[in-house]
Amino acid sequence: MTAHSGFPFLTSLMVLPVAAILVLLILRRDSAVRSVTLAVGVLEVLLSIPLYSFAPSLPGFQFVELKPWVPQWGMNYYLGLDGLSLFMVLLSTLLLPLCVLCSWTYIKARVKEFHICLLVMTAACVGVFSALDLVLFYVFWEAMLVPMFLLIAVWGGPERRYASLKFFLYTLAGSTLLLVAIIAFRAMGGSFAIPELLGRDFPVAFQRWTFLAMALAFAIKVPMFPFHTWLPAAHVQAPSAGSVILAAVLLKMGTYGFMRFCLGLTPEASHFFAPLMIALSVASILYGGLTALGQTDLKRMVAYSSVGHMGFVTLGIFMFNMQGLSGALLQMLNHGITTGALFMMLGAAYERSHSREMADHLGMGKYLPAFMGMWGLFALSSLAFPGTNSFVGELLVLTGAFSANLWAAFLSVPGAMLAAAYMLRATRSMAWGSPTTAKGWADLNVREWTALTPLAVLVLYIGFAPGLALKAVEPSLERLLVGVNKHAGTATLTTGPVAVSSSATLSGKPGTVTAKTGSQVNETPTTRLAEVAR
Amino acid sequence: MIPRLLAPEIGMAALALVFFLQGLGFESLKRLGGLSVWLAAAVTVLAAASLDARGSLFWDCYAVDSLSQFFKLAIAFGFAVVTAIGPRPVDVEEGKRPDYFMLLAISSLGLMLLASAKELTTMYLALELASLSLYAVAPLRAESRPAAEAAVKYILYGAMVTALSLYGLSLIMASQHTTYLPQLAAKPWSVAQSPLAVLGLALYLCGFLFKLALFPFHFWCPDVYQGVGNETAAFVSTLPKLGAVAVLVRLVGELGMNSQTGSALAVLAALSMTAGNLSALAQKDLKRLLGFSSVSHAGYAVMGLVAAGPEGLASAAFYGVCYLLMNLAAFFVVCRIGADGSNPTLASLDGLYKRSPGLAFVLLAAAFSLVGLPPTAGFVGKFFLLGSLWGKGHDWLVVVAVLNTAIAIYYYLNMVRHAYTVEPGEATPLALKSLRGILGGGLAVALLLVGLLPGFLFGLAQAAAGFAIR
Secondary structure (H helix, E strand, O other): OOOOOOOOHHHHHHHHHHHHHHHHHHOOOHHHHHHHHHHHHHHHHHHOHHHHHOOOOOOOOEEEEEEEEEHHHOEEEEEEEOHHHHHHHHHHHHHHHHHHHHOOOOOOOOHHHHHHHHHHHHHHHHHHHHEOEHHHHHHHHHHOHHHHHHHHHHHOOOOHHHHHHHHHHHHHHHHHHHHHHHHHHHHHHOOOEHHHHHOOOOOHHHHHHHHHHHHHHHHHHOOOOOOOOHHHHHHHHOOHHHHHHHHHHHHHHHHHHHHHHHHHHOHHHHHHHHHHHHHHHHHHHHHHHHHHHOOOEHHHHHHHHHHHHHHHHHHHHOOOOHHHHHHHHHHHHHHHHHHHHHHHHHHHHHHHHOOOEHHHHOOHHHHOHHHHHHHHHHHHHHOOOOOOHHHHHHHHHHHHHHHHOHHHHHHHHHHHHHHHHHHHHHHHHHHHOOOOOOOOOOOOOHHHHHHHHHHHHHHHHHHHOOHHHHHHHHHHHHHHHHHHHOOOOOOOEEEOOEEEOEEEEEOOOOOOEEEEEOHHHHHOHHHHHHHHHO | OHHHHOHHHHHHHHHHHHHHHHHHOOHHHHOOHHHHHHHHHHHHHHHHHOOOOOEEEOOOOEEEOHHHHHHHHHHHHHHHHHHHHOOOOOOOOHHHHHHHHHHHHHHHHHHHHHHHEOEHHHHHHHHHHHHHHHHHHHHHOOOOHHHHHHHHHHHHHHHHHHHHHHHHHHHHHHHHOOOEHHHHHOOOOOOOOOHHHHHHHHHHHHHHHHHHOOOOOOOHHHHHHHHOOHHHHHHHOOHHHHHHHHHHHHHHHHHOOOHHHHHHHHHHHHHHHHHHHHHHHOOOEHHHHHHHHHHHHHHHHHHHHHHOHHHHHHHHHHHHHHHHHHHHHHHHHHHHHOOOOOOOEHHHHOOHHHHOHHHHHHHHHHHHHHHOOOOOHHHHHHHHHHHHHOOOOOHHHHHHHHHHHHHHHHHHHHHHHHHHHOOOOOOOOOOOOHHHHHHHHHHHHHHHHHHHOOHHHHHHHHHHHHHHOO
């Protein structure tokens, strides 16, 4: 099917953590558990290196694995990657060793079980983003809930019981209707295979209700305002590693769902409900920003900032143009890197201060210059400072919004300013406030440097050279865009100021979704940006 | 030929005889006490070995086919697990234990006969055999007033629905002039053509819906679970339901499902799920909670019958076995926590993780399977049921079912929450003996295995349902 269909890379990325659990079960010493999990994490990163051979120009999915699972129901063990999922899988594998490192001294009780949860999470994350069978996707989607629930409920803060229960109830209740939609897709499309269903034209009425059923699950996961109330509680109570995975990967499952399923399977309904989704996105941006501004609890502030940042992602998705979509996808990656790093840093700060309050972290700059330097970098990235990764993503989203929906763009811009306000306020207090308890705290140690450096490098690398990432995702996004816009009465795609004519051939066979894109595609602002960046 | 066809039944009857002789006080058999678990396991092996037996016996009243053998294996397995969970139930006095196991074995035998019955009177007799022995077992909890009360409720409700069933049978006989399923299948079953027969069938079904604890025949269920001993509840909550599913699959397979009956059952299923789940939300007593949960699960199982057709019936049969596994796992935990004979409450689960990590894991697997969370047996079971019903004119029931899952999350998750996040009131560790640990671990692993690789079991269920469909 593709050049990469030989070795089961994706399966091995899932099997390795699961096999490691068996090893962990027989280990007795906590240090051995940590070391083995770290080794598995490093191996996981090494194992995902071959995924960089992903060829953006090839149509369809790559690294495809297809085995019958429950033949009676036409369910298959069907995995594959395209531009939409590639970076999410890479991010998931990268986070495992970093999470082990940032929990090294933080987690002291039930160490073995904690690391088992991390390993299960990693396997499930890879599964969610690579599943090409709807049922398989749902299985991984739900399977992530249990380890996450346990991470919050067992190793969380004082309010962990409430937070874990709320997290579980919200997310599971939201995704029950997703299951109905999946069953309906099989009844209507005759298959659970996503590549096969992507080629189907479903009736409009069917699209509309399935869109709503799926969108509820995804909106809760993102989370979009007003379905976000589980997030701050979960983030604040979760241990650092839990917050990191939650911010970096779990929320992305929602936006990935919007892109893959809502836009891919229900294009007409996506257009129909776009005003609603845009309104909720703008509300999320403004609400997230304003609420973050009012927080004195640093973790809660970053949690609310996530609501705002993810609002930019959903805004970009429902702009139905290349800038919006590529900006959204890049922002998914960026938010994972930046917010993940911020949560790691807050975890490190908590280990020193045993507090999450901004007032207890005043004047850290004087005693912990390395820590503050690193924090400054990630804070600048979070507020989308030029030269950092988020700048490129947010700029693309806003460019897309300005060309497609002026009002939405106009209303979202203050969101970016709010991010600057709350992030700079926190950074100013931490760096230059009058030192209270910070005196005597140790600066970043080797372990923390090791955990944060890869993310810092990524912040700058994507910030200065976004071209590589964009190049890998553009062809997939173009194909998605062709599909989503072909029913919207647009024979030619308008991707901002420059018109791109595209024609797509979508066949019903798995893995044969192909798209031919006009030569003018190189003239889109996105790719021009990518070219410049290269 | 006949011994091969009846191997599971003969095995179970022999086991009942052994217990009977033990009860009579034969010294040589008293030493068999600890061996009862292995004997029950041997019956399971016998049932597995005769999985491919086919034939018709007793003037076509009794069918040995893939449907009957599938359920007989499940019943034998369930009986063996219940025996292994509590080989020496503390609620039952030492001297009465052989009688207790004898009655359970006779009930299992009745359920096996039920799975094979192809004629209405035979079905009725098998149901009575299965029920009467349970009525006798229910009050065995030593000197317990709630047990006596539960037994009285069980008997009274049971007697009432038995009367209804018998009355229904008489109406069917009067209007259709036969009680053989193949012949009944050829008769008209619409309200317009044979109203008496339809009414008769509806009344006849009450007996089985009672065993299934479907709304509104469920009122006995939580009271009986709460009143009887923990090990007895493990049996009552699982095996009779399996027998009921077997009969209903056969009845729907042979007679088909007309739209009126389908709609009526769909409404009952929706009410059963909702009433069961809403009532379970307020429960503190674990067995009572599981009782209401089983009312909601009865609603799920009925979805497969409403869907009818090969997919629907196979899904119902498959779900029956999933339910058996997950409820046995849940009752395994209940029996261990209430090993002193007490009724465990949610608070008894506090800090279970610290007291016994293994038991907490079994509870985790059972609870998440009962919710229907992947990758457990409960998820695939529910998924197949929902998938088979979609597009059969009752899509609303699918939506009601998933919304009910959302309600159910709360109380199942609450069990896990108590076990994993609350500090234990008493820190005494709950030691699991190695063999018992293997049993609990085996049930948890089975739930995960069926969830991950359901193909084989569903294949068996499909063959079973395929045989039922004419």
